Amino acid sequence: MSAMMLSCVFPIPSEITERALALCHPRDVASFSQTCRKAHRLVYRSPDPYLWRQLFLLFPFDDPRQMESVFLGDSHFNWRKELLRRMEAQLIACRKNSKLEDLLRAIDTFVSVVRTAAPVAMGHERVSSPNLLWVVDVLQSTNMLRSPLIASEEGNQSLARLRSYLALTLDEYDEDDDEGKERLKLIWMRSRYQVYDLRNYHQGNAWGPFTTSGEVDWTHIESIINVISLNLYDRPSLWPDARPRCGLEATRAYSAPGTTARATGDWAGVEGHWRRYVCFMDIRDLFALNYDNGGRGLQDSTYFDNLNFPDAARLIELKLTLIDAQAIPDIYTLDRFPNSPYEHYPTLYFTGSSWGMPGNEATVIGSVTMSESGVVRWRFASVSDSCIKWSSEGIQIGSIASAFGVIGTWTGVHHDRADPVGPFWLYKVEDDHPSYMRVHT
Structure with missing residues (x-):
């Protein structure tokens, strides 16, 4: 942005400038902040969260203020930090050679976005959640979950949790997709081993899908979902109108x-x-x-x-x-x-x-x-x-x-x-x- 353009912007009240910036993509706002000190101060040091709140909600994402505090973990929502965190996760997913630690950080972000989706409201049962639409769009368009690096991290609980939420909905394949069929066959076999291994059930985990510390064992939960889903998929004529x-x-x-x-x-x-x-x-x-x-x-x-x-x-x-x-x-x-x-x-x-x-x-x-x-x-x-x-x-x-x-x-x-x-x-x-x-x- 030229000096002449900046000289035209800053005489305008900051409230007006913020309203204009709120209509931009977050990356464009970041670019604007690098033009001069005044722009940087307006974007990152304003005591009023208006700009980042609007950028977050107009992206769009669900309004976190609709969620119960038990899911947010912190009643004070940091609009800028959370929006930048999500933008970073999307960039990581889009890269072809992301590091494993970056991929796992992105997965943690996607899990958090799913957990903070707005609850369904009476009279609006058919209105989709922007949070969830964004996660599905990113994962479908980037194919991130099939990264060889992630596939080698079998014990990662966040990855298993995200896959549990998805429940194989991104693993569908066409009839002539032999690679897809083989992938699901391997998932089914591995999941059955997990579910029917009696060593995974004992007093220490209440004979359920938990760790000995009482936390959810998401790798076990994912295996359960896979076993039942693929059993039903393998029997299309069995209870066709009674699927979860x-x-x-x-x-x-x-x-x-x-x-x-x-x-x-x-x-x-x-x-x-x-x-x-x-x-x-x-x-x-x-x-x-x-x-x-x-x-x-x-x-x-x-x-x-x-x-x-x-x-x-x-x-x-x-x-x-x-x-x-x-x-x-x-x-x-x-x-x-x-x-x-x-x-x-x-x-x-x-x-x-x-x-x-x-x-x-x-x-x-x-x-x-x-x-x-x-x-x-x-x-x-x-x-x-x-x-x-x-x-x-x-x-x-x-x-x-x-x-x-x-x-x-x-x-x-x-x-x-x-x-x-x-x-x-x-x-x-x-x-x-x-x-x-x-x-x-």
Whole structure:
């Protein structure tokens, strides 16, 4: 910008200049700031956050002030810092030779953007989140998630978390795409090893998809999603009208059916009708994988290739109702969650009924809590013939009452060596939905 142009700009009140700059792309504002000291001071040292707030909101991104503080972690939102952080993540994703540490920093940013997407509001259920549209656009246009550097970082929790939110929605392929088919086959095999390895379930992680420190094990969550998704994908004619929603829009708070008008006190959107997919291996194959010859299947990379059938899948329907903590039956002997650290999210308790194939009716008893890290945890058990038989541990994917639902694992309540284990996907449906199992059985 020439000196003559600058001399024309700065006699204008700074408020007017800021309004004009707010209509520009952030990189153009950065270029303007480098023209002289006055421009730099106006852009970066103004005590009023107006310019950066407008640049952020008009990009556009969701207004973070709509989010609960538990998800932001800090009630004072730094508009400039966060916008520059997102612009940097986009640049990293666009580079062909980004360093691994840069790629992982970008992934952390994308996860944060998903978590701070605005909740679904009543009457605006079909309005998409700009946050999520931006993340999908960047990841689709750059193909960043298939970087060889990232692929080698299998243990990275942030990467697994982002992939869990996406749920293979960016891994679709055409019928003649042999490379895509092979990639999904490898994902399925690797995920089944993770899910059906009994060493991954013990008292230290509550027999669920958690670490021994109590944090979510996102590599395990991703494997669960992959196993169930690919099982359903492999059976297109099986329950075609009863598939769970997935992808980033399904992670938004209160995107589950009916939860924008949930009952007072039901912050997690528990009450209502649900569907639940459970998967499992034949018990003989599960034991062969884990125990025969010292668990030879766990060292044999071709083990699942040699199986001539996939793991089984079942669809279960549920109706849940909140109850008072004092009304929990004595039979519910599972460890209860401690009181929530958040005043507005007290631990909730529920009961209800579940049904699937004829003869598999049961009572469900459980609880939901908000963890200190802002992840909603579910714990419940199935009771039939006055005996508690199965226990389940899971987490809500995304934010409160997300349409994506709850991902986790189920096993025998006594956690005996001979107990099976498997993944589940629990998601909410409309209260007036037709009962799929009662109509089709």
